[in-house]
Amino acid sequence: MMSLLDELSIDFTKVGAPSEKFEEVSTGLNLDSALLEASRCLQCYEPPCRKGCPVRIDVPVFIRRIKEGDFAGAAQKIKEANLLGGICARVCPVERLCEMDCTRKKMDRTVQIKMLQRFATDWEEENWKKAITLSTERDERIAVVGAGPAGLSCAYELRKMGFRVTIFERSENTGGIPSWGIPPFRMPRVVVQSEANFAIDTGIELICGKDIVFLDDLKQDYDAIFLGIGLADDIQYKIEGSAECIFSSNQFLRQAEKNKLPDLTGKKIGIIGGGDVAFDAARTAMRLGGESVILYRRTFKEMPAEQDEISAAIDEGIDFKLLTTVTEFIHKTGGICTAKCQVMELGPMDRSGRRRPLPVEGAYYNLDLDYLVWAIGSKLDLDFCSMNQINVDRKGRIEVDENLMTNRGGVFAGGDSINKQNMVVRAVAEGKRAASNISKYLEGGI
Ligand SMILES: Cc1cc2nc3c(=O)[nH]c(=O)nc-3n(C[C@H](O)[C@H](O)[C@H](O)COP(=O)(O)OP(=O)(O)OC[C@H]3O[C@@H](n4cnc5c(N)ncnc54)[C@H](O)[C@@H]3O)c2cc1C
Structure with a gap:
């Protein structure tokens, strides 16, 4: 038997990434190691792994199926809870989720649930699909705005219930951030497209290249709406100096995906931030021939x-300037820019539970860079919300009630647009929850 990734070798020229350097870094488990790892699972009666999974995958059952050699059955178990099981098997921060409280950890080490999930979903990409059945067709129509993890999972669940579903997506691609933002060396595009296509092929109408501006245009034709619009805008602080050498992380990663960045060979790229997005930008720049420094x-x-991202970045030779922020970026002749860096020190704890960075008075140094990338987060499209009278909460996310319904009746939301903890698996979980609540709403139960 061949795995999905063996069969479909990724053509990076088609997906935009220019070289084999963008091939997936993490290699999955082979058959022998998967069987060995599956045999380590203790098959707990009340499995903490299942509790730790936002979509409640029945982990012990899928692992048992791997152990018994029933790989299609294992994949089916995963996918019945999580349409994007292959994506999540690559990017879920499992140390904080299913693997966190693994009982086996007390004996020696946690079972590698994520790697086993990847093994099953890659291995049996085709066979599990045969098991999916759709309910009888219903008349109600639902519009889903956004084809990211939240939108896809909501649309898929609704479709399985028999509803007529249309997804409106402003870009030309399905999959949301995993299709362009999480770099291919962590998230092969073939996996994203395969899982997105599977959902669409259940009979979902997909309209790409359609930016929804006014929800009232949809209200006439649809009985309910789901907003899976993510966080479209970048957070950027005001910085003095040249704008043409400064990118937001979204711009940088999107342009890398489309092969539209300037030639980075031998260029020095400063990335401001310390989250996964900063590391993704820094590792991407290195693969494009640049030298990355994280500020x-x-x-x-x-x-x-x-931790995995930090270790990989160190291994790949990324440089770090810690306790540093950039206050000015000056374009000099010859293309080089100088970043004026302010030295920081750690003060008392802040609300995030981390020590607050404070500027050391008068302590500055200069750093020559060719480009600067802001990677300090994204925010909601507030214009969209205000134009559509959608309330936004104090954290800058769409306000929803316990049913994930916004202040506008029949308009539901999920994923990053309502969440402070941005994760693919949470977006999937909320898409599912919203689908079930939309069904109740249409039956008059909400
Ligand atoms: C660089 C990067 C790395 C990440 N790494 C990880 C990781 O390792 N693990 C992890 O779990 N999470 C990671 N995340 C977070 C994860 O990608 C998100 O939590 C997840 O994609 C959210 O899904 P979503 O559907 O809510 O939003 P998105 O994925 O942003 O999808 C929203 C979709 O809606 C469309 N849209 C928006 N407005 C409109 C409109 N008005 N009309 C039509 N379409 C519209 C957008 O084009 C987009 O396709 C990362 C994010 C980034 C940026």
């Missing part, structure tokens, strides 16, 4: 990025 206000200890 972060605190120290390694406070960095929000996953």
Whole structure:
């Protein structure tokens, strides 16, 4: 038997990434190691792994199926809870989710649930699909705005219930951030497209290249609406100096995906931030021939990025300037820019539970860079919300009630647009929850 990734070798020229350097870094488990790892699972009666999974995958059952050699059955178990099981098997921060409280950890080490999930979903990409059945067709129509993880999962669940569903997506691609933002060396595009296509092929109408501006245009034709619009805008602080050498992380990663960045060979790229997005931008720049330096206000200890990302970045030769922020970016002749860097020190704890970075008075140094990338987060499209009279909460996310319904009746939301903890698996979980609530709403139960 061949795995999905063996069969479909990724053509990076088609997906935009220019070289084999963008091939997936993490290699999955082979058959022998998967069987061995599956045999380590204790098959707990009340499995903490299932509780830790936002979509409640029945982990012990899928692992048992792997152990018994029923790989299609394992994949089916995963996918019945999570349409995007292959994507999540690559990017879920499992140390904080299913693997966190694994009982086996008390004996020796946690079972590698994520790697086993990847093994099953890659191996049996085709066979599990045969098991999916759709309910009888219903008349109600639902519009889903956004084809990211939240939108896809909501649309798929509704479709399985028999509803007529249309997804409106402003870009030309399905998959949301995993299709362009999480770099291919962590998230092969073939996996994203395969899982997105599977959902669409259940009979969902997909309209790409359609930017929804006014929800009232949809209200006439649809009985309910789901907003899976993510966070479209970048957060950027005001910085003095030249704008043409400064990118937001979204711009940088999107342009890398489309092969539209300037030639980075031999260029020095400063990335401001300490989260996964900063690391993704830095590792991408390195693969494009640049030299990356991460500029972060605190120290390694406070960095929000996953440990794996930090270790990979160190291994790949990325440089770090810690306790540093950039206050000015000056374009000099010859293309080089100078970043004026302010030295920081750690003060008392702030609300995030980390020590607050404070500027050291008068302590500055200069750093020559060719480009600067802001990677300090994204925010909601507030214009969209105000134009559509959608309330936004104090954290800058769409306000929803316990049913994930916004202040506008029949308009539901999920994913990053309502969440402070941005994760693919949470977006999937909310898409599912919203689908079930939309069904109740249409039956008059909400
Ligand atoms: C660089 C990067 C790395 C990440 N790494 C990880 C990781 O390792 N693990 C992890 O779990 N999470 C990671 N995330 C977060 C994860 O990608 C998000 O949590 C997830 O994609 C959210 O899904 P979503 O559907 O809510 O939003 P999105 O994925 O943003 O999808 C929203 C979709 O809606 C469309 N849209 C928006 N407005 C409109 C409109 N008005 N009309 C039509 N379409 C519209 C957009 O084009 C987009 O396709 C990362 C994010 C980034 C940026």
